[in-house]
Amino acid sequence: MASSTLPVVLTAFLVSFFLLEDSVLLCSADPTDGFRLIPLTESNFLLQKPYNLASADRYSYSNGVRRLWVFSTDKPFKSGSSTDPRTEIRIKGYDYSSGVWQFEGYVFVPSGTSGASIMQIHRAEGEKPATDAMLRVYDGELRFYVGAVLENNVYNRWIKLNVIHDVDGNKLTIFVDGVMKHEAQGRGRSDFYFKFGVYGQIGESNRMESRWRDVKIFKK
Numbered sequence: 417m418a419s420s421t422l423p424v425v426l427t428a429f430l431v432s433f434f435l436l437e438d439s440v441l442l443c444s445a446d447p448t449d450g451f452r453l454i455p456l457t458e459s460n461f462l463l464q465k466p467y468n469l470a471s472a473d474r475y476s477y478s479n480g481v482r483r484l485w486v487f488s489t490d491k492p493f494k495s496g497s498s499t500d501p502r503t504e505i506r507i508k509g510y511d512y513s514s515g516v517w518q519f520e521g522y523v524f525v526p527s528g529t530s531g532a533s534i535m536q537i538h539r540a541e542g543e544k545p546a547t548d549a550m551l552r553v554y555d556g557e558l559r560f561y562v563g564a565v566l567e568n569n570v571y572n573r574w575i576k577l578n579v580i581h582d583v584d585g586n587k588l589t590i591f592v593d594g595v596m597k598h599e600a601q602g603r604g605r606s607d608f609y610f611k612f613g614v615y616g617q618i619g620e621s622n623r624m625e626s627r628w629r630d631v632k633i634f635k636k
Contacts, residue, residue, distance in 0.1 A: 447578040447591045451518055451634035454510060461631075462508040464613075466490040466501060474503040484613040485625035500620065504613030506538075507633060511609045512583065516636035519579045519610045524627040527571040530555050531620035534613065537581055537588070539606040548602045549579060549588050552617055553626075558592070562618070566590060566597040574629075581608065 461482075465474045468491050476483045482505065490501035507519075523534060530553060537549040551566065552559050558567040558575075567575060578591040586602040612631065614624040 447580065447589075447594065447596075448518060448520065448634050451516075451636045454633040454635055456507075456631070456633060460507055460509050462506045463503075464493040464506060464611075465503045467492065467494050480629050482628045482631075483625070484628070485623065486614050486616065488616055488620045488622050488624075500616035502613065502615035504536075504611045504615055505628075507610040510633055511607050512635075513605060513607050514583050516580065516582045516584075517608075517610075518581070518634040518636075519612075519631075520577065520634065521612060521631040522574050522576050522629045523612070524572070524574050525553050525570050526625050526627075527556070529553055529571075529614070529621055529624045529626065531617050532624040532626070533615040533617055534558075534626045535577060535579065536611040536615070537579065538609050538611055539603070540608075543606060545603065548581065548606075548608065549590075549600070550617075551577070551579070551590070554619065560590065560598050560600060564598050564600075567592045579610075583608070 463471055463475055465471060466486065474485055484503040484505070486501045486503040488501060492499045493502055519535065525534065533550045533552050535551040536547050538547050539545070550561050552561060553570060554562070556569055556571045557565050558570045559565055576593050580589040581602070583602070583605065586604065588600045588602055589596060590598045610633065612628055614626050616624060
């Protein structure tokens with residue numbers, strides 16, 4: 417009896433092993449596989465900061481790291497705007513309205529930053545709602561808007577973000593450190609562009625900061 421069941425047990429074990437191996441490989445796949453890297457120069461990084469301040473008052477770029485900070489009492493990025501304070505970089509020259517696009521970057525958020533958007537997929541100017549994706553930090557949690565928690569304890573460490581926007585499929589996929597954390601439906605067609613930095617939201621802290629390196633854009 418025992419000897420007759422051995423092949424069955426062995427077969428079941430091997431099937432489970434290979435299924436687990438496939439699952440591990442799937443989870444560890446690079447989100448950029450199958451994508452083409454888009455060349456970026458400094459002209460593609462457009463800084464938006466409080467309109468009454470010099471760039472150096474809220475932004476620095478040294479040794480490959482872009483440091484962006486803002487205070488809740490700062491002016492908006494342009495005179496007459498009713499938006500909250502921000503110091504952000506808008507990716508310029510690669511607005512898109514179709515296809516599959518991906519943002520990649522390593523981000524460091526210092527402790528104390530809260531109620532701040534650190535990355536956006538923005539829709540055409542004047543549209544409401546204005547975004548299809550917004551990654552925010554609240555008390556050390558990285559969230560999709562105010563909803564799904566993408567990562568806990570993000571303060572004072574570098575994390576890798578990959579945000580994929582399938583315009584034709586109306587789908588968003590977000591990876592943290594190479595692991596898929598969230599999928600969401602988009603808000604339909606528009607002209608889109610990527611932004612990153614800090615932008616005050618509900619419950620914003622007095623001072624907000626994020627640091628970025630190795631920002632890249634990919635297209636499929």
